[in-house]
Amino acid sequence: MDTSVISNLMFGFSVAMKWQNFGMMIVGSALGTVLGMLPGLGPSTGIALLLPLTFVMPAEMALITMCAVYYGAMFGGSRSSILLNIPGDGAAVASCFDGYPMAQQGRAEAALAISAIASFIGGLISCVAFVAIAVPVARFALRFGPPEYFVLMIFALAATAAISKEALLRGLISMFIGLALTTVGIDLQSGVQRFTFGTVELQSGIDFVVVIIGVYGLGEILHEYQTLRTKGEAHVQKKFGRIWISWEDWRRCWLPMLRQTPIGFFIGVLPGAGGTIAAMMSYNNEKQLSKHPEEFGRGAIEGLAAPEAANNACSIGAMIPMFTLGVPGSGTTAVMLGALMIYGLQPGPLLFQHNPEIAWGVIASLFLANVICAIINIPLAGLLVRVLAVPPRVLYPLVIGMAFLGVYTINYSASEFVLLTLLGLLGYFMKCYKIPTAPLILAVVVGASMEQSFRQALLMSDGSGAIFFRSSICNVLWLLAVLSIAWPFISDWRQKKKSAAADA
Amino acid sequence: MPMRRDATVGLFSVILGTLYGAETLQIRNATIGNPWAPRVFPLGISFFLIALGVATLAIDRKKTAGHAEAKPKPRDPGCIKLIVGTVVLCGAYGFAFEPFGYIVSTLAFMFLLLTLVNEPKRWVSNIVITLVFTFALWGTFVYVFDIMLPSFNMEEIGGWVSWISGGGV
Numbered sequence: 001m002d003t004s005v006i007s008n009l010m011f012g013f014s015v016a017m018k019w020q021n022f023g024m025m026i027v028g029s030a031l032g033t034v035l036g037m038l039p040g041l042g043p044s045t046g047i048a049l050l051l052p053l054t055f056v057m058p059a060e061m062a063l064i065t066m067c068a069v070y071y072g073a074m075f076g077g078s079r080s081s082i083l084l085n086i087p088g089d090g091a092a093v094a095s096c097f098d099g100y101p102m103a104q105q106g107r108a109e110a111a112l113a114i115s116a117i118a119s120f121i122g123g124l125i126s127c128v129a130f131v132a133i134a135v136p137v138a139r140f141a142l143r144f145g146p147p148e149y150f151v152l153m154i155f156a157l158a159a160t161a162a163i164s165k166e167a168l169l170r171g172l173i174s175m176f177i178g179l180a181l182t183t184v185g186i187d188l189q190s191g192v193q194r195f196t197f198g199t200v201e202l203q204s205g206i207d208f209v210v211v212i213i214g215v216y217g218l219g220e221i222l223h224e225y226q227t228l229r230t231k232g233e234a235h236v237q238k239k240f241g242r243i244w245i246s247w248e249d250w251r252r253c254w255l256p257m258l259r260q261t262p263i264g265f266f267i268g269v270l271p272g273a274g275g276t277i278a279a280m281m282s283y284n285n286e287k288q289l290s291k292h293p294e295e296f297g298r299g300a301i302e303g304l305a306a307p308e309a310a311n312n313a314c315s316i317g318a319m320i321p322m323f324t325l326g327v328p329g330s331g332t333t334a335v336m337l338g339a340l341m342i343y344g345l346q347p348g349p350l351l352f353q354h355n356p357e358i359a360w361g362v363i364a365s366l367f368l369a370n371v372i373c374a375i376i377n378i379p380l381a382g383l384l385v386r387v388l389a390v391p392p393r394v395l396y397p398l399v400i401g402m403a404f405l406g407v408y409t410i411n412y413s414a415s416e417f418v419l420l421t422l423l424g425l426l427g428y429f430m431k432c433y434k435i436p437t438a439p440l441i442l443a444v445v446v447g448a449s450m451e452q453s454f455r456q457a458l459l460m461s462d463g464s465g466a467i468f469f470r471s472s473i474c475n476v477l478w479l480l481a482v483l484s485i486a487w488p489f490i491s492d493w494r495q496k497k498k499s500a501a502a503d504a
Numbered sequence: 505m506p507m508r509r510d511a512t513v514g515l516f517s518v519i520l521g522t523l524y525g526a527e528t529l530q531i532r533n534a535t536i537g538n539p540w541a542p543r544v545f546p547l548g549i550s551f552f553l554i555a556l557g558v559a560t561l562a563i564d565r566k567k568t569a570g571h572a573e574a575k576p577k578p579r580d581p582g583c584i585k586l587i588v589g590t591v592v593l594c595g596a597y598g599f600a601f602e603p604f605g606y607i608v609s610t611l612a613f614m615f616l617l618l619t620l621v622n623e624p625k626r627w628v629s630n631i632v633i634t635l636v637f638t639f640a641l642w643g644t645f646v647y648v649f650d651i652m653l654p655s656f657n658m659e660e661i662g663g664w665v666s667w668i669s670g671g672g673v
Contacts, residue, residue: 053649056649056650056651169513169556169559169560169563170513170560172552172556173513173517173553173556173557173560176517176521176549176552176553176556177520177553179545179549180520180524180546180549180553183545183546183549187534187542189534189537189541189542190534190535190536190537190541190542191534191535192531192532192533192534192542193531193532194528194531194542194546195524195527195546218594221590222587222590222591225583225586225587225590225621226580226583228586228621229580229582229583229586230580391622393621393622393623394618394621394622394629394633396621397614397617397618397621397622397633398633398637400590400594400617401610401613401614401617401637401641402641404594404597404598404601405641405645408601408653409645409649409651412651412652413602414598414601414602414654417594417595417597417598417601418595418598418599420594420598421591421594421595421598424591424594425591428587433509433512433513433516434509435513451545454545455541455544455545458544459537463538
């Protein structure tokens, strides 16, 4: 790490430590923790709902707040896994496996403490790795022209859409629906109207915030109505002893946390592979490495520590492609990338040169938010988990009300309320039919700049598609895109081969 | 007979791609540069939506060939009532927000939504939550964020009334 990186980081700390920014960081971390622990509302939905409220803030404060919400949500996601056996979001699923049995055995305090400690350690190590990697990657990204960016976005979208063999086609369909939504409105290069159907409201296009709030917020709640009807209300433990761990617990956990953090971080950097994969992979790895694999699933504390560390490391890793390349690697970072664009900032390598206060301020805020979240989630855990006692039948109408007001603040008009409702129905339809929503969100955020890069590249080459294969960067990215689509099939084939060999 | 999940998704994609492609062909030519430029990207999207839809249908057909159709789970009518009710209320809120203003429309919207989701028998708590939510957010937006929310607009309501009675607009 060279000295300029350290001085830039110090500058970032001076930005993040301004009292207004620091105050919003505390508010964001607490809000994120609460949103993260509420089943059905993960970090993506939380950030999407809070995004319009940041419009009144300066850019650096808005980004710092959103990162704090994201971070808080990653910490908070495991609370409901441990206490209710209901994960706050997909990334917290693995925390149910051993966290809930621990709570059932009367060890809820140790479970809550180790999940926060593991999240803190995983997050802190990943922040250091982020600082070390971000600048070299951003420098490398300066070599990218329109064709490279177009192929990079194809790779990011393909990797997100192709999470599993079963969902491959549905993921790709979701991605193309997202791209189709970005083509609505006046075409900026030719001034021609596209898909506006003669309505003035659609001429400026469909704001991606409306899509995000509709699909993630409203769609999620419509889908959760089923759970509300079938599962009723859960009862949550409200009285706790000292939330901390014993020396024996620490002895069992420190190594799993340290060895699963790099895995989570690396998975986070890869577009598409999010916190759920990081947490599940680290849980399975740890089970294989453990001397007592039979204890996993029955309250093994390392079975909770490992996925929690990996999950938080993953959330930091996912920010690298967003900040350095301007390409989001997950639904949540897509929402944050969109926020950068709302402020007229150019995400990608130039962000570090043109807006160092934002790039470094946000990076420094990750270190601080990590500490704040640990403080919120260990000593105050007993207080915060009372939020879980708010029944969903009250919570969901409140979230819907917030979603509508959030959309109103985009352009101070209620004209998009009907669109929001339709997009909520689209989100509901997608969830019912198991169509992943992350590729759609990613496509909505990058779609417009993807088309711009595509057309700029074709202009440069007088319409020849050969420009998309002009450099080794393009070719490597094409290879990665093809590999990411083929990977679920390769992995499936390897699994079958392995089990056939085991049977023989 | 109810449709299978993959078949529905495939069909949806094919129909969407076809309609989107047909609408793409209606886009005007660009007056500067390549006249087809505004259509190229959407045409690609349309092609892939149709192709992916066809592939989904083909795989679904192959998967289910010779297998008896699994009996689908019956849909919970209570859940459908919640979804339809929420969608109708959301749509109505969109139309009422500007003419009736934030306070009136939000009070009505939140109370009806809570009555639907939190059940009518909890009417006291529904009223309290509605009042707290509406006025707390109004105060936050107006005094903290400095964002003005729409107020009651008699003129616009008059326009709506005359439109409904067939006299105006």
